[in-house]
Amino acid sequence: MKPVNNEQRLVATQEIAWARREDMVYRGLVTSIPWMALVNLCFAVMVYFRNILFNQIDAQYSVAPQLARMMDIFMLGICLLSLSLIVAAWRKFRWLSGLLILLSLIWSVSCFYFIVHWRLPFSWPLITILMLTALSALYFYPRGLLAYLLPLWITLPLASYFRNQGFSINFFAVWAIFTLILVCGYFVLRRWFDEAWRRNQQNKILIARLDALAHQDVLTGTANRRALEILLNQASGQNAAFSLMMLDVDYFKRYNDRYGHQAGDECLARVAQALKNAVRSPDDMVARYGGEEFAIVLFDATDNACEDVARRIQQALLQAAIPHEDSSVSKFVTVSTGIAAYRAGQNAQNMLAKADEALYRAKEKGRNGWSR
Numbered sequence: 263m264k265p266v267n268n269e270q271r272l273v274a275t276q277e278i279a280w281a282r283r284e285d286m287v288y289r290g291l292v293t294s295i296p297w298m299a300l301v302n303l304c305f306a307v308m309v310y311f312r313n314i315l316f317n318q319i320d321a322q323y324s325v326a327p328q329l330a331r332m333m334d335i336f337m338l339g340i341c342l343l344s345l346s347l348i349v350a351a352w353r354k355f356r357w358l359s360g361l362l363i364l365l366s367l368i369w370s371v372s373c374f375y376f377i378v379h380w381r382l383p384f385s386w387p388l389i390t391i392l393m394l395t396a397l398s399a400l401y402f403y404p405r406g407l408l409a410y411l412l413p414l415w416i417t418l419p420l421a422s423y424f425r426n427q428g429f430s431i432n433f434f435a436v437w438a439i440f441t442l443i444l445v446c447g448y449f450v451l452r453r454w455f456d457e458a459w460r461r462n463q464q465n466k467i468l469i470a471r472l473d474a475l476a477h478q479d480v481l482t483g484t485a486n487r488r489a490l491e492i493l494l495n496q497a498s499g500q501n502a503a504f505s506l507m508m509l510d511v512d513y514f515k516r517y518n519d520r521y522g523h524q525a526g527d528e529c530l531a532r533v534a535q536a537l538k539n540a541v542r543s544p545d546d547m548v549a550r551y552g553g554e555e556f557a558i559v560l561f562d563a564t565d566n567a568c569e570d571v572a573r574r575i576q577q578a579l580l581q582a583a584i585p586h587e588d589s590s591v592s593k594f595v596t597v598s599t600g601i602a603a604y605r606a607g608q609n610a611q612n613m614l615a616k617a618d619e620a621l622y623r624a625k626e627k628g629r630n631g632w633s634r
């Protein structure tokens with residue numbers, strides 16, 4: 263079993279910082295697509311109600327009824343596509359680029375008719391506003407941006423060509439300037455996004471460091487009591503198979519009294535190292551429970567396996583040979599260990615109490631040993 267507290271912390275980290283760049287792009291799209299859809303929708307509604315808003319414009323420009331009907335259908339299509347855009351952004355932008363290109367194609371054909379057949383002067387600003395809107399809503403999503411911009415961008419010279427019955431050098435100069443504005447805008451805006459992403463990465467590292475510090479015991483480098491309790495709560499909540507060992511350094515008060523508090527600290531760090539060496543799986547947790555008390559959580563370990571670990575710890579400490587002249591059980595520093603296996607229905611507090619009772623029995627038996 264994976265250490266569940268780590269997973270929990272990872273989720274918390276992801277809420278603060280995006281794990282992948284796509285997650286940040288997705289967040290950006292969910293925020294900006296509704297606005298882009300609104301702009302498209304508003305313009306489509308304005309074109310649909312053009313005769314009311316612009317004083318019977320179809321009659322003024324002698325628009326053929328079939329063309330007017332086609333335009334109405336196009337505008338309804340744009341309204342539908344605009345609403346679909348919002349849904350697509352929510353659904354993790356599946357088929358978003360497809361919708362964008364479709365939307366842009368309908369606008370392109372419509373604007374082509376506006377310019378070439380109706381000769382409406384405000385078609386040019388309409389196209390440029392649509393393109394600039396797309397730029398500010400999609401600059402961090404190049405595929406979608408290109409899907410929307412390309413048809414409109416090609417429509418501009420095409421419409422000019424058919425409108426003027428030939429190439430106009432003046433128009434191409436304006437078109438080139440507008441293209442330059444778009445390209446520069448894209449790179450400038452994109453820089454902001456990249457910068458935000460870099461900051462996000464730095465935040466993630468910082469959060470991970472702070473998180474490690476908040477769950478680590480400074481003196482011994484093991485997990486601290488808080489991390490232990492989180493893990494025990496999670497593991498018992500999931501009915502995982504695990505055992506808890508509580509370890510207490512024998513006669514540690516005497517150690518401090520004889521060698522001094524500073525040496526006592528060093529002793530605790532060395533004991534912690536011996537404990538870490540004795541557990542094998544990376545999923546097991548060694549924690550400092552408080553003072554000279556440690557705890558070890560072993561996953562999927564039988565009672566015999568726990569006793570093996572206790573034995574390995576005893577041997578590791580014997581090898582470490584930390585002198586303890588005032589101990590009544592050995593010349594070296596030793597520990598007493600209480601072992602408790604998880605039974606269904608128990609919680610973290612029951613487990614700690616059970617392991618503590620077993621530790622008490624180990625001490626009663628004469629220390630430097632273990633009990634279940």
Ligand SMILES: Nc1nc2c(ncn2[C@@H]2O[C@H](COP(=O)(O)OP(=O)(O)OP(=O)(O)O)[C@@H](O)[C@H]2O)c(=O)[nH]1
Nearest residue numbers: 510511512513514515516518523524526527553554
């Ligand atoms: N150096 C040092 N000592 C600590 C630390 N935390 C607790 N202690 C000391 O550990 C000692 C624990 O004493 P007791 O609870 O009587 O336990 P003990 O002397 O080990 O006796 P038994 O557990 O019965 O073997 C106290 O003297 C505490 O001051 C620490 O971080 N550093």
